[in-house]
Amino acid sequence: MNWQALANPARFKRLSDRLLPWFAGGAALCLAVGLYLGLVASPPDYQQGDSVRIMYVHVPAAWMAMFVYANLAVAAAASLVWRHPLADVAGRAMAPIGAAFTFLCLATGSLWGKPMWGTWWVWDARLTSVLILFFVYIAYMALNSAFDDDTRGARSSAILALVGAINLPIIKFSVDWWNTLHQPASVSRLDGPSIHASMLTPLLLMAVGFTLLFFALALVRMRAGLIERRLAALSYTRSADAGVASFR
Numbered sequence: 001m002n003w004q005a006l007a008n009p010a011r012f013k014r015l016s017d018r019l020l021p022w023f024a025g026g027a028a029l030c031l032a033v034g035l036y037l038g039l040v041a042s043p044p045d046y047q048q049g050d051s052v053r054i055m056y057v058h059v060p061a062a063w064m065a066m067f068v069y070a071n072l073a074v075a076a077a078a079s080l081v082w083r084h085p086l087a088d089v090a091g092r093a094m095a096p097i098g099a100a101f102t103f104l105c106l107a108t109g110s111l112w113g114k115p116m117w118g119t120w121w122v123w124d125a126r127l128t129s130v131l132i133l134f135f136v137y138i139a140y141m142a143l144n145s146a147f148d149d150d151t152r153g154a155r156s157s158a159i160l161a162l163v164g165a166i167n168l169p170i171i172k173f174s175v176d177w178w179n180t181l182h183q184p185a186s187v188s189r190l191d192g193p194s195i196h197a198s199m200l201t202p203l204l205l206m207a208v209g210f211t212l213l214f215f216a217l218a219l220v221r222m223r224a225g226l227i228e229r230r231l232a233a234l235s236y237t238r239s240a241d242a243g244v245a246s247f248r
Contacts, residue, residue, distance in 0.1 A: 020219050035202075039056065060209075060210045061101050065098060069133060069168060072094050073161050079154060102137060129170045143160055
């Protein structure tokens with residue numbers, strides 16, 4: 001695909017018109033089936049009992065927190081290096097979605113940690129690095145709106161996004177590098193997943209559903225961002241024309 005061609009708002013709108021119904025419909029289907037299988041049909045864990053059902057929201061939310069940030073970092077690179085006009089719009093659209101997934105991950109992790117660890121929170125490497133990720137999302141959004149000049153705000157937040165990407169491998173490998181209460185990876189293992197198919201199936205369905213939901217929300221927010229930019233440009237043009245007319 002010619003990504004530069006998408007810089008044309010009309011072409012982007014036509015593409016998003018085709019993709020949005022598929023993303024939204026697929027997300028609704030996967031989440032509905034995944035929630036049913038995870039919360040109703042799947043068996044309780046032999047150690048954790050029914051509290052393991054939090055996993056079907058917590059784990060996909062954790063995956064999405066990192067996945068969205070990785071896309072945010074790519075958009076930041078495209079903005080700084082290639083000056084792609086849609087990159088800043090995409091970054092602004094994705095950041096609140098990633099922050100929401102990160103918050104959901106932290107909240108459900110706290111609910112899961114209470115019965116498992118006897119506490120709502122521990123300052124171990126995995127939890128602390130995810131909390132830092134949440135703060136980076138917030139800082140990115142704050143920087144974007146901290147300047148009157150949108151270009152300066154976009155550039156500053158893009159640099160922050162690239163620097164913050166250092167945190168992604170720390171989150172991923174923290175359970176291997178340090179002793180933590182958080183359990184190690186049980187799905188993305190070289191020797192294959194270590195959980196039963198009855199639990200793995202709804203987990204993966206929820207992950208696919210969250211991914212499709214992210215793409216749908218990102219497209220909606222990008223379309224809204226382009227409309228806002230167009231309205232701002234029209235408002236500026238009208239103000240400039242009014243100023244010229246009054247000067248005459």
